[in-house]
Amino acid sequence: MSNPQNPLNKPTLTTHQLHPENKETPISFIDHDLISSRLFYKRNHFSYPTLTYSNYWLPINGMVTTPKVFSLEEIAKFPSITTKVVMECAGNKRSLFKPLTFGEQWGKGAISQSVWTGVPLKTLLQATGVHPDAKEVLVEGYDKGKRTDMTSEYPFARSLPIDKALHPDTLIAYECNHEPIPFQHGFPLRLIVPNWYGMASVKWIKQISLIDSTFKGPYQSVDYMYYPHKQNEEDAFPVTTMNVNSTIQKPLDMDVLRTGTHLIKGIAWTGNGTIEKVEISVDHGQSWMEAAPQLNTDKNGWVQWSFQWTVTQPGEFTILSKATDTAGRTQPSTPFWNQKGYGYHAIDQISVKIEE
Amino acid sequence: MSNPQNPLNKPTLTTHQLHPENKETPISFIDHDLISSRLFYKRNHFSYPTLTYSNYWLPINGMVTTPKVFSLEEIAKFPSITTKVVMECAGNKRSLFKPLTFGEQWGKGAISQSVWTGVPLKTLLQATGVHPDAKEVLVEGYDKGKRTDMTSEYPFARSLPIDKALHPDTLIAYECNHEPIPFQHGFPLRLIVPNWYGMASVKWIKQISLIDSTFKGPYQSVDYMYYPHKQNEEDAFPVTTMNVNSTIQKPLDMDVLRTGTHLIKGIAWTGNGTIEKVEISVDHGQSWMEAAPQLNTDKNGWVQWSFQWTVTQPGEFTILSKATDTAGRTQPSTPFWNQKGYGYHAIDQISVKIEE
Numbered sequence: 001m002s003n004p005q006n007p008l009n010k011p012t013l014t015t016h017q018l019h020p021e022n023k024e025t026p027i028s029f030i031d032h033d034l035i036s037s038r039l040f041y042k043r044n045h046f047s048y049p050t051l052t053y054s055n056y057w058l059p060i061n062g063m064v065t066t067p068k069v070f071s072l073e074e075i076a077k078f079p080s081i082t083t084k085v086v087m088e089c090a091g092n093k094r095s096l097f098k099p100l101t102f103g104e105q106w107g108k109g110a111i112s113q114s115v116w117t118g119v120p121l122k123t124l125l126q127a128t129g130v131h132p133d134a135k136e137v138l139v140e141g142y143d144k145g146k147r148t149d150m151t152s153e154y155p156f157a158r159s160l161p162i163d164k165a166l167h168p169d170t171l172i173a174y175e176c177n178h179e180p181i182p183f184q185h186g187f188p189l190r191l192i193v194p195n196w197y198g199m200a201s202v203k204w205i206k207q208i209s210l211i212d213s214t215f216k217g218p219y220q221s222v223d224y225m226y227y228p229h230k231q232n233e234e235d236a237f238p239v240t241t242m243n244v245n246s247t248i249q250k251p252l253d254m255d256v257l258r259t260g261t262h263l264i265k266g267i268a269w270t271g272n273g274t275i276e277k278v279e280i281s282v283d284h285g286q287s288w289m290e291a292a293p294q295l296n297t298d299k300n301g302w303v304q305w306s307f308q309w310t311v312t313q314p315g316e317f318t319i320l321s322k323a324t325d326t327a328g329r330t331q332p333s334t335p336f337w338n339q340k341g342y343g344y345h346a347i348d349q350i351s352v353k354i355e356e
Numbered sequence: 357m358s359n360p361q362n363p364l365n366k367p368t369l370t371t372h373q374l375h376p377e378n379k380e381t382p383i384s385f386i387d388h389d390l391i392s393s394r395l396f397y398k399r400n401h402f403s404y405p406t407l408t409y410s411n412y413w414l415p416i417n418g419m420v421t422t423p424k425v426f427s428l429e430e431i432a433k434f435p436s437i438t439t440k441v442v443m444e445c446a447g448n449k450r451s452l453f454k455p456l457t458f459g460e461q462w463g464k465g466a467i468s469q470s471v472w473t474g475v476p477l478k479t480l481l482q483a484t485g486v487h488p489d490a491k492e493v494l495v496e497g498y499d500k501g502k503r504t505d506m507t508s509e510y511p512f513a514r515s516l517p518i519d520k521a522l523h524p525d526t527l528i529a530y531e532c533n534h535e536p537i538p539f540q541h542g543f544p545l546r547l548i549v550p551n552w553y554g555m556a557s558v559k560w561i562k563q564i565s566l567i568d569s570t571f572k573g574p575y576q577s578v579d580y581m582y583y584p585h586k587q588n589e590e591d592a593f594p595v596t597t598m599n600v601n602s603t604i605q606k607p608l609d610m611d612v613l614r615t616g617t618h619l620i621k622g623i624a625w626t627g628n629g630t631i632e633k634v635e636i637s638v639d640h641g642q643s644w645m646e647a648a649p650q651l652n653t654d655k656n657g658w659v660q661w662s663f664q665w666t667v668t669q670p671g672e673f674t675i676l677s678k679a680t681d682t683a684g685r686t687q688p689s690t691p692f693w694n695q696k697g698y699g700y701h702a703i704d705q706i707s708v709k710i711e712e
Contacts, residue, residue: 009375009540012368015382017608019365026371102610102672102709148614148711184365252373254458258504316458353458355504 013039016104020044021184027109027267028249033304034084035112037182043089043110045156045219048184049142049204056188058172062138062209065129072188075172078119083169083194084301086113086269090197090224090239093344101341108247108348111269113302116192118173122166125210130162134210137165139191142204147218158202158224159215160193169194169300172205194300195271196240197343199224227339242271243345244331246278246305246323253350261310264291266321266348269302273326278305281320285333285347288322314354321348369395372460376400377540383465383623384605389660390440391468393538399445399466401512401575402501404540405560412544414528418494418565421485428544431528434475438534439525439550440657442469442625446553446580446595449700457697464603464704467625469658472548474529478522481566486518490566493521495547498560503574514558514580515571516549525550525656528561550656551627552596553699555580583695598627599701600687602634602661602679609706617666620647622677622704625658629682634661637676641689641703644678670710677704 011030013023025041058075061067089110091103104110121137136159144155164170171192174181181187186203193200199219215221224239246268251257268275279288294304311317324330335346367385372378381397414431417423445466447459460466477493492515500511520526527548530537537543542559549556555575571577580595602624607613624631635644650660667673680686691702 009377011371011374012379014370015367015385018367018385021365023368029371029374100610100707102612102707105608105610148612252461254456254461256458256504351456351458 011039013042014107014109016106020046021048022104024106024109025112027111027247028252030249033301034114034177037114037176037185040112040114040185041089041110042184043091043104043198044143046143046145049144051142051188051204053188058189058205059207060124060128060210061207063131063134063212064125064210065131068128070124072174075119075124075174075189078123080117080119081169081171082115082117082175083171084113084115084298085192085194086111086242086300086302087198087201088242088245088269090199090342094341096344096346097335097337097341099337101337101339103341111247114177116171116173117175117178118171118189118192120168121170121172121191121208122168124172124208125166130210131212133212134162135213136161136211136215138209138211138215139202140206140209141202142206149222150218154218155206156202156219157215157217158200158220159211159217160200164193164196195242197224197242199239223340224342225340226336226342228336230339233339239342242269243343244268244270244272244275244323244325244327244329245345246321246331246348248319248321248348248350251319251350251352254352256353256355259312259314259354259356261308263306264309264319264321265294265304265306267302267304268321268323270323270325270327270329272329274299275303276324276326278303279322279324280307280309281322282309282311282317284318285320291321311354314356316351316353318349318351367395369398370463370465372462376402377404378460380462380465381468383467383603384608386605389657390470390533393470393532393541396468396470396541397445397466398540399447399460399554400499402499405498405500407498407544407560409544414545414561415563416480416484416566417563419487419490419568420481420566421487424484426480428530431475431480431530431545434479436473436475437525437527438471438473439527440469440471440654441548441550442467442598442656442658443554443557444598444601444625446555446698450697452700452702453691453693453697455693457693457695459697467603470533472527472529473531473534474527474545474548476524477526477528477547477564478524480528480564481522486566487568489568490518491569492517492567492571494565494567494571495558496562496565497558498562505578506574510574511562512558512575513571513573514556514576515567515573516556520549520552551598553580553598555595579696580698581696582692582698584692586695589695595698598625599699600624600626600628600631600679600681600683600685601701602677602687602704604675604677604704604706607675607706607708610708612709612711614712615668615670615710617664619662620665620675620677621650621660621662623658623660624677624679626679626681626683626685628685630655631659632680632682634659635678635680636663636665637678638665638667638673640674641676647677667710670712672707672709674705674707
């Protein structure tokens with residue numbers, strides 16, 4: 001027997017919790033533009049639900065002209081669209097907040113990207129008709145369970161304002177990366193809401209109801225709210241659109257390198273328009289250099305960027321990355337701290353030591 | 357098709373680096389006393405080496421009476437011993453140092469435990485005879501490569517003082533958990549040095565040489581040295597015996613729980629004697645309560661401990677664990693900071709929020 005190299009040496013998800021399953025994408029080790037379901041981050045509020053696919057139906061009811069119950073076959077017959085979507089958990093980078101906030105201590109990998117195929121929710125709502133008084137579209141998943149702060153059982157349910165529900169890219173998806181959605185990611189049908197944080201993209205859809213009020217479920221009015229003050233809940237507002245953000249994938253944080261030329265690479269994304277530029281600083285933000293975008297992605301995807309950095313002096317360096325989007329938003333130097341640790345998007349930062 | 361629960365929901369190694377492969381055990385999710393090779397942490401300095409097992413031989417030479425070259429068959433014929441060993445990377449918990457130190461940012465999982473079987477190195481040295489002037493036993497692995505701080509290529513090589521080499525538990529191991537050692541963990545032969553940090557347990561042994569001097573290879577005189585001062589290398593001393601240490605596995609750090617009774621559990625280990633007690637504090641160290649050991653392990657293993665904690669008041673709590681060994685050493689409240697971030701063993705700490 002000679003020289004087996006190591007077939008097992010692949011990156012793996014980082015485990016944060018097993019029940020419910022919460023695991024993070026090893027984002028520093030992602031080279032591809034699309035993340036396979038093996039490495040797509042998993043964020044669950046509850047145990048996996050029990051579904052019977054053999055008689056799965058999607059009811060759309062409430063403030064509609066004609067309530068309907070769609071079969072999977074009917075949904076597959078509508079014209080579909082396919083779009084590349086960056087999906088980011090609202091708690092991505094939570095572990096970087098100081099002081100720390102309670103909840104899953106996500107690093108930088110509660111983010112992934114894949115291609116979703118489905119029928120626009122708008123198409124289905126055109127089939128049912130929308131009552132003029134309908135204000136929100138409530139989407140309930142099959143996943144449910146107890147919360148630490150309440151006694152009764154709740155399903156995971158979220159609403160969208162009617163205009164976001166009617167956005168042509170808001171999908172009732174049935175394929176992920178051109179295959180049926182993996183069970184852990186919402187099979188058979190998942191709501192996909194591009195540009196919003198991932199909590200909006202309800203998995204295992206049980207039913208869709210149009211309502212004339214503002215939905216107040218706990219995953220909308222308790223969780224997924226920004227509480228900016230430490231001691232009270234004043235000035236709270238809901239988590240919706242993804243902030244402009246970037247993550248350095250290489251070099252690794254606290255790595256030791258030699259003098260010479262090194263590739264700095266990473267990703268940038270936003271829920272507001274698209275990424276306009278990514279800048280790098282190696283002098284604590286005194287000066288900034290523009291990184292080159294490596295790939296033009298479609299409007300709902302992330303941008304890969306890179307920068308060749310030549311360093312001739314040994315020493316310790318901090319590398320910063322700062323993205324700006326076409327809406328004119330840019331990453332702040334100070335994180336926007338909030339009680340539940342959502343939406344971290346301060347300038348990304350790693351440190352390296354250069355030797356020789 | 358109905359209700360597939362999730363066969364893929366297992367904990368996985370956390371990826372720190374792919375080349376060389378450095379991955380961490382998901383220690384919070386370990387329930388077993390022995391860690392399978394799938395979840396055993398991987399710490400490599402170089403790419404995996406190229407070996408030809410079909411003609412593998414182990415030379416023992418230098419300051420010996422009769423230099424010998426052992427075949428695997430000859431080694432297997434010596435009386436073997438089997439011992440449960442906790443193996444901890446010297447960099448375990450490095451990411452907890454403040455300020456951070458350069459190097460792999462290990463969390464709390466650069467530690468694992470398994471059962472090793474092999475022939476005591478002492479037995480082989482009795483077969484070769486030891487020259488009275490021999491001071492150290494130098495063990496070289498097949499793994500080699502370049503370092504950032506030097507130009508030539510080095511093998512991974514480490515020496516042991518003669519008395520540690522002759523310790524009856526210092527093994528030339530050929531089995532791990534009663535199977536041949538997995539290639540990534542040192543097949544066919546690995547030095548196992550119980551009670552020392554993991555760097556001493558050289559993988560893929562190429563040769564063993566007895567020397568009458570002090571070995572000065574870079575993995576002994578540059579790395580794996582404690583440099584206690586930030587700006588100079590004075591007072592440096594080598595990393596050898598594991599410090600007394602403990603890790604809380606449950607609850608998870610920054611978890612949100614309800615009032616009631618919760619299991620606090622974890623592991624404790626030491627390189628000095630065995631663990632005498634583990635204490636828990638939920639009042640920032642003002643008072644300590646003794647945890648119950650769950651399992652009596654053998655002398656080279658870790659101790660599993662647990663504590664039933666009843667909490668009736670909502671609020672934020674910090675849980676501390678502090679181990680004391682039979683050598684009278686105990687975990688300090690302040691980490692012993694050193695330039696390369698070795699041997700972190702301050703009192704372990706997690707925070708939880710209690711609701712209702």
